Amino acid sequence: MPFARLASATTPTAHLGLGLAAVGRPGYINLGREEDLPADRSVDALRERTHELLEAAYAQGVRYFDVARSYGRSEEFLADWLNGRPDVDDVVVGSKWGYRYTADWRTDAEAHEVKDHGLAMYERQRAETAELLGDRLDLYQIHSVTPDSPALTDKELHAALAEAAAGGLSIGFSTSGPAQAEAIRAALAVTVDGEPLFRTVQSTYNVLETSAAPALAEAHDAGLTVIVKEGVANGRLAGPHAPEALRAVAQETSLGCDAVALALILRQPWAGVVLSGAATVNQLASNLHAAVVDLDDDQLSRLAALVEEPRAYWERRGQLPWH
Template sequence: MPFARLAAATTPTCHIGLGLAAVGRPGYINLGRDEDLGEHRTVEALRTRTHELLDAAYAQGVRYFDAARSYGRSEEFLAAWLAANPHVDDVVVGSKWGYTYTADWTTDAETHEVKDHGVRTYERQRAETAALLGDRLDLYQIHSVTPDSPALTDKELHAELARAAAQGLTIGFSTSGPAQADAIRAALAVTVDGEPLFRTVQSTYNALETSAGPALAEAHDAGLTVIVKEGMANGRLAAPHAPDALKAVAEETSLGCDAVALALILRQPWAGVVLSGAATLTQLSSNLHAAAVDLDEDQLARLSVLAEEPRAYWEKRNSLPWH
């Protein structure tokens, strides 16, 4: 598995990855986006920003980069950076299929992305990803699997994914929604010729949404690499939006709320890679301090009360505006 390369890495930030959802397209649901990006959101401006973030992340020990077909031009930006840096041969590159980007580089589109887990969409998007990332792609994930996703039962799709795996591509899935745990457990049961199909899982887990934790532990025990996304809860855990308890612990550590929030995830024994969704170099630098945060039992207890009921959390997330 490509993530075995991270196991041998020695930098404290090697288990923090950089996700490109916030910089691969002009519109997204993260809080504070107007301040982060301002009005300069041309293709060239976001390409430059993405490359600066990738440069800084790599220089500071980050070795996993995460894109998706629906993240606007994220694959294109990442591919150009890889081509310009041929010496960077020790990174793990992941992308996702299953959503089609439909906003046409606007922030006010009626629909920003369309979900389809059918085999025809996989074939189309796999070709699109291959045209950009070629053999630099290590991991291809089904985007946002839910318990009712046809991707869990479509045998034709499973055969296509197994064929890609036989050719050296690692196959994984991501999850979203209040029933993430059910989706994870259903995916763990998917086999082709008696062998598990999926080798990685990427799920939302943070101080406000912890419901997937037990299922992620089961996935880890089954041999999957666990990738954690939305560790900042789309900005709800970043100052100035962070809950008072998180602000208090951050002040005690002399680091940012974001570093504490990500450190809380890094300490989970099943967490293989925790994604930073930084949109600025300042955010990235602060996020990477998570590797140095040491939380005591009292601080952990005070943070544990922040967890919300899953449906309430996802209703709040679904209400966040694209901007």
């Protein structure tokens, strides 16, 4: 498993990764993008911002980088950086297939991405990813599996994924929505020739949305590496948008709300890699302080009181505008 390279790392940030969803395209649902990104959101401007983040993350010990076919040009930006840094040979690169980017580099597009978990989509996007990342790709994930996803029952797709795994690629899946736990458990049951197909799971878990935790613990116990995304809830747990209780705990620790929110996830025994979705180098630095946050029982209790009902959380997330 490529994640053994993370497990053996000695830096405090070894289990923090960097996801490029927020900088691989001009529009996304994260709060505060008006201040985070330059007025010029051209391809070249966001390529430069992405490379700044990758340089800063690598220098501070981050070794997992996460992209996707639907994250605009994130794979391209990451590939450019890797090609320019031949000395970087100790990172783990993960991407995802199953969504097609459709916004044509616009922030006001009617649809920014289209979902398709069919075999033809996999074959097309696998070729596209291979053209950009080649043998630097370690992990390929099905993007946002839900309980009704055909990817859970398509035997031809499973065979194609197993063939990729036999060639040395790790196969995983990500989840979204209020039924994450159900999707995780269904994916854990997928086998090819009696062997589990998936080696990783990437799910949303944060101070507000904890419903996937039992299933993620089961996945960890089954030998999967758990990757946690949206740890600051698309900006709802950072800066001025954070709930008062979180801001109070952050003040007590003398660190940012984002660092506290990510630290809570790092405490989970099943959490293998926790993603930062930073759009600026300062945000990244603040996120990485999560590795040194120490929370006491009283603080943990106050944070636990912020948990929302899953459907309410995902309904609110679905209403966030693309900025």
